[in-house]
Amino acid sequence: MCYVLYYCRTLRNFIKWLIITPFCCFARQFTRSRLVCLIKILSVYMVTLTVLFIICQKLPYSYFYRLYDSSGINFARIRILNDQRRFKAHEVLLELNPNETRSMYLENAKSDHLKYAIGVVTVARKNFISEVGELKYLTQVMTQLHDVIAKQGATNDVFPFICNVDLKPEDFDEALHLAQYFPNITKLYSSTYQQGSFQRTGKTEMEKQDYVFCLESALEYSPDYVILIEDDAYPKDNFLEVLEHLIKTKLETNIRRGERTLNTVRWGWVKLMIPYSLTKYHRNWFFFYQWVALALLHSGIVWLAYCFYIECCSSTQESPANIIKTYARSLCALLFTFIYFLLIIWIIGRAYYVQVRSFSPYLHALEPGTSCCTPALLFPSSEVPSIVKYLGSIKCSRHFPLDFALDNYRIDNNIKQYLVSPNIFSHIGFYSSLRQSYNTNEAEFV
Template identity: 30%
Template sequence: EKEKQDYVFCLEQSLLLYNPEYILLVEDDAVPEEEIFSVLQHLFSARFSKPYLRDALYFKLYHPERLQRYFNPEPMRILEWLGLGMFLGPVLTCAYCRAAGRAGPSWRLVAFFALYSMALSELVGRHYGLELRRLHPALYNVVPASECCTPAMLFPAASARRASGYLRGLRCRRGFAKDTALYSLLRGEGENAFVVEPNLVRHVGMYSSLRLNSNPKLL
């Protein structure tokens, strides 16, 4: 609860003292990537003005790599995974047929390479593929946010007012920390939120002080 109160205080004081368009809250165990400001500048000028992003409650700038894999209950990620297989399956099949001197591809071969590429991408890790998006700010992706973790959050000013009001009406407790509270607002209040991929900060904290036990797990 104290963490949530501090978070609300930071939001409200930022609104009161600076009259900003956006508020960027970065926690003390998050280190910004070198390209964070160039990417944010591009997002401000070219992406966040779009209707479906304009009224977002918040934008997450970090999501744990272990939760960025394809095997997660997020429909958009499953569609991305299927699209990867549908693209790489025919490409790898054509390359194989040319290298092996085969007359033409078969649907079995296409299906094999599609499944092979999907399995390989999951084993290697989706977050490694996301690193290719760092080549240019325009390649960064903005997708619907999922639960967990708030090392770096971007709030439009109007949304920050709504978020602070919502959070004041909630009481955090063990198992219902501020990140869960923020995520609960999306369904409870009909709000939208998004996450920027790949991450724009690195989370350097090893343990959470909110987990009160003698053998804390690594984050």
Template identity: 30%
Template structure:
């Protein structure tokens, strides 16, 4: 019995000694850093980030189908709400006609929001264009300082009357129809959709300049949904951020794909931001250890703590760190732009004229789309461009007009979705006829610094008290259709 007691006491003493050695080991800075790495990257982040789409820990096979189906269902619901938004506008103020030329006695509008839209062969049930047009119209109506802004759309579908969404939104959004204008689209082959997309883009940019003479043009694709803080952030960008810089950029991108927002993409400004995150994170963790133990960690351990912060930011997802900047419009970041993509792009008017001349001289093709061509002009012409982060628009288009469905086919909802509108043929549609924009002059695009040709017409304004435009607040009373 005595031997058994001695053996038990010896075993307990050995366990206590082992525990004491472990505690002594954990008091060392190296051991604490190692434990922090194991708990963070082996346990905490995998548990917290496995269903975050833009995290390195995202489990694609487990969650992509569910998230895509949820996004499609949410998009369908927004589309139905947008269609209802325009249907309810039938009895309200409607647009009398497109605003063609501001009153020379009044200052030009600060901003024109121009939406480029076409009918989709796939994904029509989601009503992408109606979602975007309704969102911009609603946000402008609610914005007290946006009375100098204008909203209009360019229907670039080859058969304009078959784009029913554009016809429905024309009650509230002045709409130009490219292929109903004389000389537009002639000699344009149908086999090169990339070149057509570029020409559509230039058409809408030129139309915004000639119709309004604004100080800035925001060119938006019809699947770029604006966020709720869109116009407060844009106001800070136009009135403070850009005004304080020397010269004007060729353009400012308001969207960059989330999958390309990580720190590891070779962009100098982003690498500097990553190093700054490591320096800040390393200092904060070192300061926390000093508060806990009364001693600063040795400098190699402090470097490892900075590396921990950098790895946590990249593996957890820089996209989610950027969301902290949404706390205030002043916190949004501007950095040099990269090539992809152009769902929402802001052009100062002089830069827009140069873009018309630059892009008009290049030919787009598969592998060389308009965004690549636009980015290539920066080095070739000695220009510069910026991108705003985080994104001001959400790219909701899972169906591309160039590439079809860009999501996972297995992620589509299995339940049948309602059609975009009640069955209507273009000939029997009760929707109002498209608003008549006079044809553009067949002259080449304005050269850099050149004047914009003027057109006569009526200017309408947004009134926060009404869902539609207020024709009674027209600043110009020139008869439509007059000569220039």
């Protein structure tokens, strides 16, 4: 007991000497010069906030964007971007030979060493939206997939296919046109189901059933990995290169004590995209740690520079009182700088810091996944049968959607899920096929 009391007193004295005493000394010495210093600090804060407000007016993911642009959705800009992608897709189709392209991919489906089966889950979207013009999301996604696969030289390893789950697939003109170029798998419905069962089943449950159908369809080709994407998840130019790197270095193997070993951790899926508006620092413990770590990194660099400056300007011999004052000023500088960078990083938004990694495929990382969203997922084929069986045993609803069901499966089976950071797919579906309405989160599209 005496030892415990002794160590408690020693710890208390250490904390008092390290933190409390310098700040008390600083408080007693709060003269006019300290007041001037505080005013200077507040001035720096105000100037920084003003500059950030001017800069962040054009940054859709920043906290100042909505304060500046409250006029509503920028349909003109969304339409321009969509038209640019449609024009690019049209050019790609003009260069393709329909029979050769389709035959090439169908030949891949017979391979015993198929690496990826990529299913694009699609339903017809209404095209009467004058604000954004003709949509053609499926055309954009399929042509971009083919373009990336061809440029990466992976045409023998990948089997992309259209998974048409529309209630009236024979009336889905866009999918029927693309079926000339790419393999097309259609989910057939009876006329009885079309007339009444859809309303009784519900949109969310129907979405889950469609997802299960596409998973099972992809698994029939015996690939190593199944990638299921929605028809408005647009692949980035380096998505295959990033996947190859992450699979080889993070998922199949990992490095321990300088040696590469097989990864024995069971994982269910990797999320290849999540809306950046849902990855703000307060939405996940990992994102929160990133926020604090970034602020500590920036403030630590500035603080070291400040300490170096003080050391160069100080006299060779100082009294103990002056040493304590200098130490107190140093701690205050670190505190104010840390708060300063916390504020700046929060205002700018996590999306722009994450994008720094997009300069190279080797800078992408795997982070702990979140429960949200299923626009683009990578599954190991070994895990797909269990997922299909689980999804078939439960019913989804508006309060229990597909992404929540997958998260429950992960928790029940104690498996890992990951998130690629930054995204290697982008969301182009401004008009939602599930809600049959506009997506109010404009930042994803401009």
